[in-house]
Amino acid sequence: MEIIRKNDINVRKTVEKAINNHPEFHFFVDELSANNYMPTYAGEADEKYTYDEMDDGFFDFIERKIHENGVYLRICYLTGEQTATQAKFEIEMAGRTFSFTTTELDSVQVVEMADYGVKITPDKIILGATIDGGCGQTPYFAEFGSTNCNETFMSLENPLNRFIITLIGEFLDSI
Incomplete structure (x- = not known):
């Protein structure tokens, strides 16, 4: 089970394919700060890119942020x-x-809503999730297997996480 891999994906195609247009999530891709917080999500970004469609300017913004602290x-x-x-x-x-x-209720944490995805940096991709509730008021990135926040939620022993890792791996490999 690979949770970190070389960045060998086409970021533009990955972003275009990942879009769910979920009404609860206004930001499907977010810049990261040096400590993995998401300043756009928290309303603290020093630079925001507002988009009506995925145009070249939007992907220039993403590329720039990948080379700063990742997205x-x-x-x-x-x-x-x-x-x-x-x-x-x-x-x-x-x-x-x-x-x-x-039925492994001791190994999972049931949440109303969560999102899972990848942290993309110039050289690697790390699977993870944003976490809210029980971890502080600001969602942040935490890697699967991390001891950050709730170990049940991020644990690789969690059967849900193993299922999601497989889904995301297949998604990335199909780009």
Whole structure:
């Protein structure tokens, strides 16, 4: 299971393919600060690019931010619910919906909504997620397997994370 890989993707095609147009998320790609916070999401960016369509200016902005501190590209959105015996998640990715159900309730954390994606830097791609709730008020990037925030949420022992890693890996390999 690869959570860090060489940056060998076409960023423009990856961004274009990843768009879900999810009404809850206004930023599907966000610049990162040196400590992996997302200043645009938090309303603290010193530079913002407002776009009506994905034009050359938008991709110039993304390329510039990749070479500064990287960008976070949200690839899938997840909603979850839990019953007494199972947790069920609906995952939206690239215009498709996937369902994931598990009875391993001790290994997953059910959240109302989360997003998963990749941190893109000039030389590598790292799978991760933005986390809100229980981790502070500002969402931030945390790598799968990280001890940041909630270990259950980011753990590689979490069957949901393993499923999402597979989905995102297949997505990136299909570009």
